[in-house]
Amino acid sequence: MNEDTSTLCSPFLSIANYDDNNLDPQILLFLNKAKDLLVNRQVVSVPTETVYGLAANAFDDVAVSRIFQAKCRPQDNPLIVHISDLKMFKSLFNDESIADSILAGPYAEPIRRYWPGPLTIIVPRSESVSDGVTAGLDTMAIRMPSHPVVRRLIHECGFPIAAPSANSSGRPSPTLASHVMDDLGGRIPMIIDGGPCLGGVESTVLDALRNPPVILRPGGVTWEELCRLPSLKGLQVYKRDFSDAKLEQNPTTPGMKYRHYSPTAPVLLLDLKYFNESASHSTTFGNRSDASSSKDSTYADNNSIANGYRSNLENQVNVSKKCSGNNDDINRISNARLCMIKARNRVVTERLKLIKESLNYSKNSTQDSNLNMNILAVLSVTEPEIPQGLRDNGGDIRWFYLGDLEDSDEVARTLFAALREADHFKVKEIIVEGILDTNAGLAVMNRVTKAASQVVLVNDEFI
Incomplete structure (x- = not known):
């Protein structure tokens, strides 16, 4: 045109x-x-x-x-x-x-x-x-x-x-x-x-x-x-x-x-693949209403x-948004949520440290004015607001809530807009909490995996 x-x-x-x-x-x-x-x-x-x-x-x-x-x-x-x-x-x-x-x-x-x-x-x-x-x-x-x-x-x-x-x-x-x-x-x-x-x-x-x-x-x-x-x-x-x-x-x-599906900032995905593989793909787990x-x-x-x-x-x-599966399914989701929170806290802390070190070096040589501002974006499915343990770094983190880990429809609706908004703040890196690949979660994980530059597998070692 x-x-x-x-x-x-x-x-x-x-x-x-x-x-x-x-x-x-x-x-x-x-x-x-x-x-x-x-x-x-x-x-x-x-x-x-x-x-x-x-x-x-x-x-x-x-x-x-x-x-x-x-x-x-x-x-x-x-x-x-x-x-x-x-x-x-x-x-x-x-x-x-x-x-x-x-x-x-x-x-x-x-x-x-x-x-x-x-x-x-x-x-x-x-x-x-x-x-x-x-x-x-x-x-x-x-x-x-x-x-x-x-x-x-x-x-x-x-x-x-x-x-x-x-x-x-x-x-x-x-x-x-x-x-x-x-x-x-x-x-x-x-x-x-x-x-x-x-x-x-x-x-x-x-x-x-x-x-x-x-x-x-x-x-x-x-x-x-x-x-x-x-x-x-x-x-x-x-x-x-x-x-x-x-x-x-x-x-x-x-x-x-x-x-x-890639934003400008690199994407690090926290992937619950371990929990997906621990259960068979059945038509009973977490289904939406028919x-x-x-x-x-x-x-x-x-x-x-x-x-x-x-x-x-x-x-x-x-439609019901919550899992209606059996006890094994509910326990699996509970364990996945706990592991995701612990893995995310660890990864966010480590990435902040590494990026700050890089920015300090950059600041000494180029006078980078973005130091300590919007270093990371976190796209969360576990906590609506930045948790207490990360609030000391609140000025460095942009927090986006995609919806609950169990609500794959809502996460699907908000994912792309959140990736774009994170880019708007010119963050250095975007950390995305993955979800289980059932129902709309399969499409969500397909998209965010294609967008990711790095994937961290989350498993029960984080419990």
Whole structure:
């Protein structure tokens, strides 16, 4: 883009007031402007239920190339196609029987339960989709978002959009419009402000073309939810259950090949892998309510675009956040929490000492004015406020509470924003307390592991 500024548009104040049949004139104005830009081969940042996306016409090579230019994104990193309804999905294929076979195969139940929503599926490529979207592969990634603004926009355009996260490539994904402005302001013509993203991490990418089926990227729909479906028997998770060097070099979906989600400051991760490995991955431990799995929806009617989003929001508000497992699970969480606190206190103390020594040397030679200010950021899942034992160093530490260790949904919603805010304070290092890799924790740990420069394994030796 040659534009010197980006237009930041706020189309609505509350999702509860969004009405497809009675849109505020100001919202319509913004949507029409966004549509005009997309029709004319430009890019627009749009809100979704996961993170903010950078949208372009998925059929147009020039439009898609502008995504890569704005993000400085590698050309061999494929994009996800976003559709408004199943009618648009079917229209992607010259032979409608291909679409029908996809909708009747292993994807039938996941689509029925989780579209619209944060689930991406891998399907045979449509000849209509730009080569830039698929990175030249014979498959493509596709999903139906539940956010009513982006679905309405896709419907009005009449074509699918390609939309990776609206950030500079490699940076933490944006969950606020201001994050997009920080990264892409001046490089894109329009940012639609839809408020905070409810999910906080990107969509789950499911490949049921493989046997057994595989989650290539954990996200908003969990392994625990998907593995219950009969058509996904034996469901695996890439990197957790197996690795594939060929797939790593020619990824079919974003988030697999390159380092992602990284703030400017180096990230040190305190990983509870020991506690994850001490228990089998079962469908009984720490599961979320199955309320979100019970909805039966094909969402072919565009007059109810907001329904799926509202339903998902209600489910997120109503589900139990705490572990409902057996005593072994509860004891494991209790031990993990205790070990994490002790490990974090030790690591924070050691890192402060080392960094201060480095800064003292730097100050003697360069007059570093940041000494004893914002040296470390700690992203905690165990304590809402800086603990007493570290308060003597309070002036050196920025404390961020992501949510409780057991509340993986809340941690997922707050992770990227906290990483960005820590960067705002120009800290020298970010220490992140990891969580257990059940439910949304699998996606959280996938993201923060990719962001980490160093990992410290936390085990029962810290008790």
